[in-house]
Amino acid sequence: xxxxxxxxxxxxxxxxxxxxxxxxxxxxxxxxxxxxxxxxxxxxxxxxxxxxxxxxxxxxxxxxxxxxxxxxxxxxxxxxxxxxxxxxxxxxxxxxxxxxxxxxxxxxxxxxxxxxxxxxxxxxxxxxxxxxxxxxxxxxxxxxxxxxxxxxxxxxxxxxxxxxxxxxxxxxxxxxxxxxxxxxxxxxxxxxxxxxxxxxxxxxxxxxxxxxxxxxxxxxxxxxxxxxxxxxxxxxxxxxxxxxxxxxxxxxxxxxxxxxxxxxxxxxxxxxxxxxxxxxxxxxxxxxxxxxxxxxxxxxxxxxxxxxxxxxxxxxxxxxxxxxxxxxxxxxxxxxxxxxxxxxxxxxxxxxxxxxxxxxxxxxxxxxxxxxxxxxxxxxxxxxxxxxxxxxxxxxxxxxxxxxxxxxxxx
Numbered sequence: 001x002x003x004x005x006x007x008x009x010x011x012x013x014x015x016x017x018x019x020x021x022x023x024x025x026x027x028x029x030x031x032x033x034x035x036x037x038x039x040x041x042x043x044x045x046x047x048x049x050x051x052x053x054x055x056x057x058x059x060x061x062x063x064x065x066x067x068x069x070x071x072x073x074x075x076x077x078x079x080x081x082x083x084x085x086x087x088x089x090x091x092x093x094x095x096x097x098x099x100x101x102x103x104x105x106x107x108x109x110x111x112x113x114x115x116x117x118x119x120x121x122x123x124x125x126x127x128x129x130x131x132x133x134x135x136x137x138x139x140x141x142x143x144x145x146x147x148x149x150x151x152x153x154x155x156x157x158x159x160x161x162x163x164x165x166x167x168x169x170x171x172x173x174x175x176x177x178x179x180x181x182x183x184x185x186x187x188x189x190x191x192x193x194x195x196x197x198x199x200x201x202x203x204x205x206x207x208x209x210x211x212x213x214x215x216x217x218x219x220x221x222x223x224x225x226x227x228x229x230x231x232x233x234x235x236x237x238x239x240x241x242x243x244x245x246x247x248x249x250x251x252x253x254x255x256x257x258x259x260x261x262x263x264x265x266x267x268x269x270x271x272x273x274x275x276x277x278x279x280x281x282x283x284x285x286x287x288x289x290x291x292x293x294x295x296x297x298x299x300x301x302x303x304x305x306x307x308x309x310x311x312x313x314x315x316x317x318x319x320x321x322x323x324x325x326x327x328x329x330x331x332x333x334x335x336x337x338x339x340x341x342x343x344x345x346x347x348x349x350x351x352x353x354x355x356x357x358x359x360x361x362x363x364x365x366x367x368x369x370x371x372x373x374x375x376x377x378x379x380x381x382x383x384x385x386x387x388x389x390x391x392x393x394x395x396x397x398x399x400x401x402x403x404x405x406x407x408x409x410x411x
Contacts, residue, residue, distance in 0.1 A: 048081040049356055052112040052320075054105070054141075057091040057134060058329025059339035059392075060118025066341040066396035067116060067348040070365055073403050074352075078361040085112070089141065090120025090134035090329075100137025106144045110319060114355035115145070116348060117324035122331040143183055147314040147322050148214070149221045150180040150293065151354075154280075154300035154310060159373040163305030163382050166277065171303055176283040177229065178300055179222040180293025182314055184214045185244075187290050208244040210289070215251040217317070222287035223259040232284040234265045236272045236292055248289060269296070276300055301326055306381040308340030311347035313354045323351040337391035340379040342369055345399055368402035375402075 053068060055061035068084060075082055087105040094100050100120075109115050120134040130136060156164065156174040164171040189207035197203050219235075226233035235252045237245035249266060256264045267275065269292045275282065276296065280303050288296060301307045307327045314322040325343030333339060346369060352362035377398045378387040390398070 047079050048083065049113040050083045050085070050111070051351075052105075052109045052115040053084050053086040054089040054109075054115060054117040055086065055092070056089055056118040056120040056329065057122045058119055058331040058334040060090075060120065060329055062118075062334070062337075062339050062392050063325065063341040063344040064116065064118035066392065066399070067344040069396065070345050070368070070399055070403060071116075071348045071352075073400055074361045074364045074368075075358075077364065077404065077406075078358065080358060080361055089117070090137050091122050091125045093137060094125060094128070094132060094134065098132075100132065100134050101140040101144075106141060109141065109145060109322075112320050114320050114351045115141075115322045116344075116351055117322060118344060119325065119327065119329035121329045122334075124331070139187065142314060142322065143188070145314075145316060145319055145322055146183070147316040147319075148181065148183045149218055149315045150178075150182040150297075151225075151313045151315070151350075152178040152180065152293075152297040152300070152310065152326055153312075154178065154297070154304055156304050157309065157370070157373065159370075160305045160309070160382055162384060164303060165305075166280075166303060170278075171280065171305075174280045174303055176280065176286060176300060177225060178286045178288070178293060178297040179218065179225055180297060181210075181214065181218040181289050182293075183290075184210050185290035208242060208289075208291070210244055210248060212251060215248050216255060219252045219255040219287060220258075222285060223255060223262050226262045226285040227259065230284040231261060232263045232265075234267055234272070234283055234286050236267050236269050236286055236288040236296065238269050238292075239266070240268060245289075252287065272296060273299060276303065297326065306340065307343070308379065308381045309342050309346070311343050311350050313347075313350045315354065321351070321355040323347040323355065337393055338380055339392040340381050341392050341396050341399070342379075345369060345396075364403055364406065365399075368399050371402040371405075372398045 053064060055064040071082060085108055087108050088096055088102055089105055090100055093102055093105065120138050125134050154174065154176050156171045161168050161172050186206045186208040189209040192206045195203050195205065222233055235249065237248050239245040239249045273296060276299050286296065301310045304310060310326050312324055312326050325347050327343055330339060345365060349362045349365040352358040352365070375398065376387045377390050377395060378384070379390060379392065379395050383389045
């Protein structure tokens, strides 16, 4: 598909999933909105894909290994083959090569059909200079892949309602999508750095800046998502204080004229953070900038009970997408078989559906996670009375059993 300023869309018919897991159902957006290279360039008969694996740091290698096994099994049952290349990113890359993103890693990632990332970072590298921090590698690969739209669903699974820190009546039925602009704003704006003011005081400064095309393309993306969901879009900014937000709001309002079927609202970020806790069910699709999206999507994830359950997708208008769990590297439990692999497994499902257009294999994985939860298996982060506490490896094994059994997920 040729890229254009209007982000020409290529939306295909959706296949309904279990009613208990709807973020990829007809209520939600099935992102062929921004097609990745494999989905755009491959014919329907292509059944072989190259996947770059970036296990990263901490629990990353543990959960990525499980997601890889699930991908291989689901793919084999659907007639799909994968060619995996494991590359270095983050702290692991720093230890091996001295940089958080080696040139070879980025080159291999660009040539693949999709990228599956585990997690990066850890205490070991906290005191490194900024350009040598693991997180810098993550920002660099996002920029290198030109993935500008980050999708973070926050769904309260019926099986995990009581795992949320909020009351059942507040969280039951929550199903929202945060659309975060990923490659602009204060994380990338210039000028930035350190200096001193007129009084000789040391200063640190960053620039929050957006060009019109950056706002327009992410706004269009979010409107399309909202159109495929419940037709409600809330744009979050700080337009009462920040000029960059005033500009953001103006561009979003202009884009809204092309989507009369989508109900647009605006909310200041401080109020939005409060409303997510007070009444999260008021939200359907949330559009916001890089820094606000970073914060609000993590807040939304905890409404669901555990950050260990939620995947994400980062997409651009060409090239492969980057798929990763939203949790961190959790170095305090790394290597102890305590991690929850579900978010990475579900990221693999998003990779299949969003990046490769392989709906059947994706649905098989999504339903397998639900079936595993229905059978009562839980890692420590989602464990409760009456459920079976298992480690990372056994949780992966149980998901594999469900993938192979094709048992339909049930509430």
